[in-house]
Amino acid sequence: MGWLDKLFGKNEEQQQNRESHEHVSAEASAIAAPFTGLDGIRFGRYSDNNKSYKKTQSWYIAEDRFKEKNYTEAFAALFDYLRDDVEDNIRFRPDGRSFTFDILQGSKQVHGECDGDRLTARVPLAVMDTPATAVMRRLLEMNFSLYYTRSAIDGDNTLCMVFDTEVPSASPNKMYYGLRELATKADRQDDLLLADFETLKPTGIDHIKALDPAELDMKYTWFRKWIQDTLNNAGELNQDSFSGSIAYMLLALVYRIDFLITPEGKLLTQLERIHALYWEKKEEITLVERNQMMKEAVRKLLDITREEFSASVYRSKSSFAISSPGPTDKVREHIINANNDSRWYIDNKYPALALVLNEYGVMYNQFIYSMPRVLADLATIYMAVMHAKYFTALGMQQPLFDPAKSEFNKQAIRKATDEAVNRYTDKFPNLRWDHNLVAYDNLYAFGTSFTEQMANLNLETKR
Template sequence: MNFLQKLFGRTSLPLEEGPPIRFGRYSDSYKSKQQYEAWDRSLEAFEKEDYLESYRQFFQYLHDPREDNVILREDNPARLEFELLQGSRKVHGYADRRRFRAEAKIARAKDLSVGFLRRLVEENFDLKYCRYALDEENNILIVFDTHSLDSSPYKLYHALKEAATKADKQDDLLLDEFKSLEPAESGFKEDLPEAEKAVKYRYLTTEIQRAFQELDSGKPDPNQYPGAYAYLLLSLCYKFDYLLKPE
């Protein structure tokens, strides 16, 4: 123990107190014991053909109490209605003893041009569980539906993940490429607190100054390592995209 203390030091620098800041992107990879128990109960209920209870436990598994990302309603005892929040998109749908359906709005078409319709048809071939569709108001949807008999928790998880991530990604891509499209809904973006903005802005300026100090010092030699500066700037952009961009 004494050797390790000498090697790593006996004391550490005090941490600067400040507002609670979360850097990086959200991930649901780490779940609580209660969530895993809900997953097991969902599997057991599905095997017993108690589909509504299986759905209830499945959404309990998805629910993150820190984010409140799942809203479940049971106004009708024979039907569940749900909402899932993923980035700036919302996946909503219903489930009963016969069917499970989920959909998310991506964009709204002012006119049905061949360009984006062809793109959606091509994208459909890459989807494993969902499909793109148009509703009566020319909203572009990503839709997943299945019979309850075939709606195992494994299938639901991967299908909803595909619907949520594709909806959150495709809205920006399609709106940027096709001018005949417009946002389908206002979205669910929230402004960061001013204290958090100040901390992240300070991190932004500090990292930029540090990178340019490396460039101005001439080390490593740009003539000997011409790609080093490019990698330094790429590393800077990656930090900002991953740590500062809320996603």
């Protein structure tokens, strides 16, 4: 059996069994067993910063085969590297020198083909029955920000994005960044185009699944509750002397919504704009003024109707992260600094604000970086403790914390943590977790001790 046969398998029965197993895996939650009841629900943004040691070897094989001009095996190894077996996000169909492929990214699906000499990948964005100058201008402006791809209109009046390349120049690096730009930009642009131009019609969205009405209602209720509670709590503080605290509250709210509700499209863009209000003009605008701008933007989120909310919250699969991996020292620094700052609030009798600081440090990393999945899983355990009522409302059968009794489910927390850590020891051979370092005196003690151990994990990869 040749190398390609070993990689993709030519035994039809084996292929069907593998695809069946992968389908089941994709439907199951990627979180530890104590999260029974939350199957299929994702927390946090999709990250492709989770490749196993075996997948990483496929990348090196792709580079070696490309240098040898063995393009058939180079492409096969590259798509094996890109494919997330749990996510079940990519289909690659080789046929000699030719092949076709499909890549899922949120609300969009990339369709590609190669005849052995040239590769073309295309994503439909929306249908424009009547030409509109404003739409064309938007696409033209978008083209200036693209490096590997371009927008276009086909003969059926479908707006689309295209990536193409000659095979001899299709190095693994060019393919990765080209397909990543195509998939992530298209996923973002289709939602924005449809939201901004009512004459456009959606297309190519048959693969996404709407949330169950009960889950949608629950998430919409908590979305509004978190916003209203944050605005009320911020309004009770002195806007000058507690300006730093208010900023942390507003940013932590944005990052919590992003992690626990995982919105797409227009709502995600709104959250990113609120985040930018704080960071982009930090040296030009006072903190009090930036807080006011953020509060106004957060308050506008309350105007989002249930129907508009549902358009940004749905089941989908992804293949590329929208952010880059974070430097290990920076990830650690954000958590440790937030925890250190939180101690002032404990010493001065503001325990609720101390919890906000603790949450901010963890969630900030999840918002701005493509995080290793082990840290995303541990962050989910942390949030399931700190926001136990939300997880219970979502369907979690074994809550990790009982707010009414202020009791921790230590056994479930330890089991979830062990399963999260042990799942990645092949990639991180020096990964260790010490349960004795986790304190259960109260939520603050748990939060700081749990997250500081997260910050200090040894994530040196296997060579």
